[in-house]
Amino acid sequence: MKTVRLWSVRxxxxxxxxxxxxxxxxxxxxxxxKAIGHERLDKPLAAIEGAVKAFCSIPSPxxxxxxxxxxxxxx
Numbered sequence: 273m274k275t276v277r278l279w280s281v282r283x284x285x286x287x288x289x290x291x292x293x294x295x296x297x298x299x300x301x302x303x304x305x306k307a308i309g310h311e312r313l314d315k316p317l318a319a320i321e322g323a324v325k326a327f328c329s330i331p332s333p334x335x336x337x338x339x340x341x342x343x344x345x346x347x
Contacts, residue, residue, distance in 0.1 A: 280287060298305075305313060
């Protein structure tokens with residue numbers, strides 16, 4: 273776990289750019305995600321999140337349809 277933490281500290285700038293890109297992508301695709309339905313996307317995103325957490329073995333922010341709904345609520 274300490275190795276992953278140290279890696280993330282060394283690569284913080286790159287990770288920040290990745291998160292910014294992810295956020296921009298989610299904002300761009302939010303109308304499509306709303307049309308599909310956030311509830312329908314919950315299970316596939318939870319599966320991806322679980323795989324990433326299992327690979328990293330560290331707690332991470334929840335990236336799921338619920339998180340997208342909270343970040344960009346419907347008008």
